[in-house]
Amino acid sequence: MTSTPASGKDHADRPPGRPRDPIRRLLQHRLYNEWFWAYLFLLPCLAIFVVFLVYPAMQSVVYSFEAFNPLQGERRFIGLDNYATLFRDPVWWTAILNTLIFTLATVPFSIAVSLGIATLLMPLHSRLQTLFKTVFYMPGVTSAVVIGMVWLWIFYPFSEGLANYVVESLGGERINWLGRSATAMPSIILMTWLTGLGAAIVLYMAALGNIPASMYEAADIDCAGSWTRFRKITWPLIKPTTLYAAIIGTAGSFLVFDIVYSMTKGGPGTATTTIVYRLYDIAFGRFEFGLASASAVLLAFLVVGFSVLQLRFFSTDVEY
Amino acid sequence: MSSTSLAPGRVAGSGPDPVGTTSTAARVVRGVVKVLSYTVLVLFAIATLIPFIWMISTAFKPNELSMEMPPVFIPPEPTLKNFEVFFKQMNAWRWIFNSVVTVSIITLGHVILYTTAGYALAKLSFPGRRLVFGMVIIALTIPLYVIVVPLYQMMFQFGWMNTYAALIIPALVGPANLFLMKQFMQTLPSSLIDSARVDACPEWRIFLRVVLPIAKPGIAVLAIFTFMGYWNGFFWPLIVTQTSEMRTLTVGLTSVRYGSFDYGSLMAGSLIAAAPMFLVFLIFQRYFLKGLTVGAVKG
Numbered sequence: 184m185t186s187t188p189a190s191g192k193d194h195a196d197r198p199p200g201r202p203r204d205p206i207r208r209l210l211q212h213r214l215y216n217e218w219f220w221a222y223l224f225l226l227p228c229l230a231i232f233v234v235f236l237v238y239p240a241m242q243s244v245v246y247s248f249e250a251f252n253p254l255q256g257e258r259r260f261i262g263l264d265n266y267a268t269l270f271r272d273p274v275w276w277t278a279i280l281n282t283l284i285f286t287l288a289t290v291p292f293s294i295a296v297s298l299g300i301a302t303l304l305m306p307l308h309s310r311l312q313t314l315f316k317t318v319f320y321m322p323g324v325t326s327a328v329v330i331g332m333v334w335l336w337i338f339y340p341f342s343e344g345l346a347n348y349v350v351e352s353l354g355g356e357r358i359n360w361l362g363r364s365a366t367a368m369p370s371i372i373l374m375t376w377l378t379g380l381g382a383a384i385v386l387y388m389a390a391l392g393n394i395p396a397s398m399y400e401a402a403d404i405d406c407a408g409s410w411t412r413f414r415k416i417t418w419p420l421i422k423p424t425t426l427y428a429a430i431i432g433t434a435g436s437f438l439v440f441d442i443v444y445s446m447t448k449g450g451p452g453t454a455t456t457t458i459v460y461r462l463y464d465i466a467f468g469r470f471e472f473g474l475a476s477a478s479a480v481l482l483a484f485l486v487v488g489f490s491v492l493q494l495r496f497f498s499t500d501v502e503y
Numbered sequence: 504m505s506s507t508s509l510a511p512g513r514v515a516g517s518g519p520d521p522v523g524t525t526s527t528a529a530r531v532v533r534g535v536v537k538v539l540s541y542t543v544l545v546l547f548a549i550a551t552l553i554p555f556i557w558m559i560s561t562a563f564k565p566n567e568l569s570m571e572m573p574p575v576f577i578p579p580e581p582t583l584k585n586f587e588v589f590f591k592q593m594n595a596w597r598w599i600f601n602s603v604v605t606v607s608i609i610t611l612g613h614v615i616l617y618t619t620a621g622y623a624l625a626k627l628s629f630p631g632r633r634l635v636f637g638m639v640i641i642a643l644t645i646p647l648y649v650i651v652v653p654l655y656q657m658m659f660q661f662g663w664m665n666t667y668a669a670l671i672i673p674a675l676v677g678p679a680n681l682f683l684m685k686q687f688m689q690t691l692p693s694s695l696i697d698s699a700r701v702d703a704c705p706e707w708r709i710f711l712r713v714v715l716p717i718a719k720p721g722i723a724v725l726a727i728f729t730f731m732g733y734w735n736g737f738f739w740p741l742i743v744t745q746t747s748e749m750r751t752l753t754v755g756l757t758s759v760r761y762g763s764f765d766y767g768s769l770m771a772g773s774l775i776a777a778a779p780m781f782l783v784f785l786i787f788q789r790y791f792l793k794g795l796t797v798g799a800v801k802g
Contacts, residue, residue, distance in 0.1 A: 217627050220706035224623035225635060228616045228681060232642060235654065235673045240645055242653035253656065300547065303540040317788060318548045321555060324780040324791070326735035328753045329773040333554040336561075336766060343570035345553070377550050382795055389796045438646050441737045445757050459648050466652050467742060475652050483649045490644070 243483075246476035254470045265477035275478065277453045278461040279485075281368060285457065286436035288372045289379065294428055297380045298421075301387035316388070320381030331445035334374045335361075338446075346370075361447050364454035371442065371455060383428045390424035391417070430490050437486050458482055558777070561770040562586070569766040585767035586775075594747045595772065598755035605670045605751065606733045612675045613729045618722055621684025622714055626696060627706075636685070642678035647738065658743055669743040670751070674733060680725055683794075687721035688714070724794035727787050731780055752776045 247265055251258045269275045300319070304312050322330060337345040338360035347357040360370040394417065402412045440459040443449060449456035449464065456464075462482065466475035556576055561569045562585055564578030589595050623629070624636055654673055663669040691714065699709045715722075740751040750758065756772050784791055 216706055218629040220710075221623040221627035221629035221632075224619035224627070224710075228620040229635070231616070231672075231675050232638075232678065235657075235676045236642055236645060236650065236678070239650035239653035239657065242656075243650055246652060253659070300544065303544055313788070315544060315548060316792060317785070318551055320784070320791070321551060321781070324731055324735075324784045325555075325777050326737065326753050326780075328735075328737055328757055329558070329777045330554070332756065332769060332773050333558050336557065337554065339570075343572055345557070345572075345574065348572045348574075378554075385792055385795045434646070438648055440648070444737070444741075462648060462651075463738075466655070472652050472656065479649045479652060483645065486646060487644055 243476045243479050246473050247480045249473040249476075251473040251476075252470055253472060261473070265474045266481075268474060269477055269481065274453050274456065275461060278456045278458045281453075281455060282437055282439070282457045284368060285372060285375075285439060286433055289375045289436055290429060290432040292376055293380055293383055293432055294425060296376070297383035297428070298387050298425075300380070301384050301391055304384070304388060305391050312388070316381075316385055319384050322378035323381040327441035328445045330374075330378055331442050335446060337374075338370050362451060364451055367447055367451060367454040371446065374442070374446075383432070386424050386428055387421065390421040394420050426493065429493050433489050433493060434486055437482070437489065458485070555777075558770050558773055561766055562774045564767070566765060566767040569770075585771035588765070588768040589771045589775070594750070594755065595775075597748055598750050598752045599775065601667075601670070601749065602734060602752040605667060605674075606730055608671050609674045609733050610726050610730045612671070613677055613680050614722055614726050616675060617677060617680045617684045617725060618688075618715070618718060619710070620681055621688045622710060622718075624681070624685040625688035626691070626693065626714070639678050639681055639685075643682060645678075651738070651742065655742055664743060665745045665749050667749075670740055670749075674736075674739065677729070680729060683728075684721060684725060687724070688718065691717055720790070720793075723787065724790050727783060727790050728794050731783065734780060 248260055248262060249258055250261045250264070304315055307315070339345075339347065340357075340359040340362050342348065342351060342357055344360075346360060351357055358366055361367050398416050398420075399412060402416060407415070438459050439457050440463065443455050443457055443460045444463070447455045449460045458478070459482070462475055462478045465471050465478060557574055560574075560576050560578055563581040563583070564575065565580065565582055565584065568575050568578060624632065624639075658664050658669045658673070661668070663672075695713055695717070696709055699713050704712075735753065736751075737753050737757075740754045741757075744750050744754060747755070747758070752772075753776060756769070756776060759769065759772065
C-alpha cells in the first residue's frame with residue numbers, strides 16, 4: 184500500500200498519514216487493514232468449507248428424508264421411512280454391533296498397552312527410545328490397504344500363512360482366519376492390536392516426560408509404592424492424554440473401513456460388516472442414496488455422542 | 504505449549520530409588536524387571552516389523568518361495584521380476600503418476616490455504632473471529648463418510664466424475680489442518696508481528712517476510728501429515744474413479760488383488776506404495792513425532 188503511486192498532485196508532499204482518498208484512508212488505517220487481510224486470508228478456505236463440507240452435510244440430512252436412487256432416476260420425499268427401514272434392517276444392527284465390538288476390543292486395549300509400553304520405554308536411553316518409537320510408528324505411516332495386503336498372507340487359510348504356521352508349530356489346528364464368521368472379526372481385531380499403537384505410544388511418552396520429577400521425589404519421601412505412585416500421580420496427570428487417545432481412537436474405530444474393504448469386504452456373510460462398510464454398500468453397491476444418507480446421519484450422531492460420553496466420563500475429576 | 508514438546512532426554516518416570524539401592528535383593532528384582540521389560544519391547548517390535556520384512560523380501564524373491572514356511576526372509580537369489588510383472592500387467596505407472604500429482608497438488612493447496620487462514624485466526628483480530636473458529640470446531644467433527652453421498656452427487660452434477668478435479672478439489676477441505684495451523688501460529692511471538700506493524704509494514708508483507716520464515720516447522724508438520732494422509736487415502740479415490748487409468752496407487756492395488764493372487768507382484772506394488780512414506784518418515788521423523796502431539800495440546 185505504501186509504494187502505490189498516489190493519484191495526481193499530492194503524491195510528492197502530502198501530509199503524513201493523511202491521504203486524500205477516503206477509501207484508501209480507510210484501508211491504510213491499521214485496524215481496517217488487519218480486518219481486510221484477515222478476511223482475505225480466510226475467504227478461500229471458508230469458501231471451500233461451505234461448498235464441500237457444510238453444504239453436503241446439510242444435503243445429507245435432506246437426502247435422508249427422500250427415496251433417492253440416481254440409477255432409477257427416482258427422487259421423492261418419504262419422511263422418516265428411511266430411518267424406519269434402517270431400524271428394521273437386521274444387517275444395520277449387525278453393523279452397529281460389529282463396530283461396537285471392534286471399538287471396545289481395540290480402544291481400551293490400545294490405551295492400556297500403549298501406556299504400558301510407553302512406561303517401559305521411559306527409562307531407556309533416548310537413542311533406544313527413538314529407535315523403538317520409529318519401529319512402533321511404522322504401521323502408522325503405512326496405508327491400511329498395504330497393511331491389509333500383507334496381513335492377508337499372515338491370515339492365509341492354509342499352512343502357508345504365518346498365523347497358521349505359528350498355531351501349527353504350537354501344536355494347534357490350522358484356522359480359516361478370515362473365512363469363518365467366528366474368527367473373521369477377532370482376526371481383524373488382532374491385526375489392529377499389532378499395527379495401531381504407534382501414535383498412542385508417542386503421545387503417552389510425551390505426557391510421561393512432562394510429569395515433573397519432583398512429584399515422584401515427594402512420593403519417594405513418603406515411601407509410596409509403585410502402584411500408589413501410578414494411581415495418585417501418573418494416572419491423574421496423564422488423563423488429558425488418555426482422554427485425547429480415547430476420543431481419537433473411538434472416532435477412528437467407529438469409522439473403520441479401509442481395512443475391512445481390503446481384507447474381507449465385510450464378509451464372510453456380515454461378520455465384518457461395519458457401519459461405514461454398510462453405508463458404502465448401500466450407497467455405492469445399491470445406489471440407494473436416501474437410505475445411505477439416513478445411515479450417515481445416524482453415524483454422525485453416534486460419533487459425536489460417543490465423544491461427548493467419553494468427555495463426561497474422563498473429565499469428571501480432571502483439571503484443565 | 505512448549506511443555507508438551509517431546510523431551511526424550513529428561514526422564515521423569517525413572518526417578519531415583521533412594522531406599523533400596525544398596526540391598527542385593529532389590530538389585531536382583533530390578534535386574535529381572537529390566538530383562539522382562541526389554542523382552543516385551545523386543546517381542547512387540549518384532550511382531551510389528553515381521554509383516555514389513557516379509558513384504559520387502561517377498562517383493563524381491565521368486566514366486567516359488569513366496570509361500571514357503573517357515574518364511575524365507577532373505578531370498579538366496581533376489582530378483583526384480585516381481586516389479587517387472589507389476590509394471591507390465593497393470594497401469595502401475597499411471598497409478599503412481601496419479602498419486603504423485605494429485606497428492607502433491609492437494610498438499611500444496613493445504614499449505615497455502617491453512618497457513619494463511621490459520622495465521623488470520625491466530626494473530627489477526629477481526630469481527631467474527633470466534634464465530635469462525637466455532638464453525639471450524641464443528642466442521643472438525645464431521646467425518647467424510649457422513650457427507651460422502653451428497654459430495655458424490657455433486658461431483659456428478661459438476662461433471663467431475665473420474666477426473667483429477669474430483670480427486671483434488673474436495674480433498675482441499677481440512678478443518679483439522681486449519682485447527683493445527685491455528686494452534687501452531689498462536690505459539691509464534693506476537694512482538695515480532697507488532698514491531699513490523701509499527702514499522703508500517705503492510706499486512707501481506709508481514710505474512711510473507713515475518714510469519715512464514717518462523718512458521719517453517721509448523722508448515723513442515725502440516726505438509727508431511729497432509730501428504731501422508733492423502734497418499735494413503737483410499738475411500739474417496741475409490742468412489743470417484745471409475746476407470747483403471749484414473750486410479751491412485753492404493754485403489755489400483757486393491758483392484759489387482761481380486762484379479763490374481765500372485766503375492767510377489769502384489770508385494771512389489773505394496774512396497775512401491777509404502778516406500779515413499781517410510782523414506783519421508785525416516786527423514787522427517789522429528790516432525791512426525793512432534794506433529795502427533797500438537798493436537799493433544801490442551802488450551
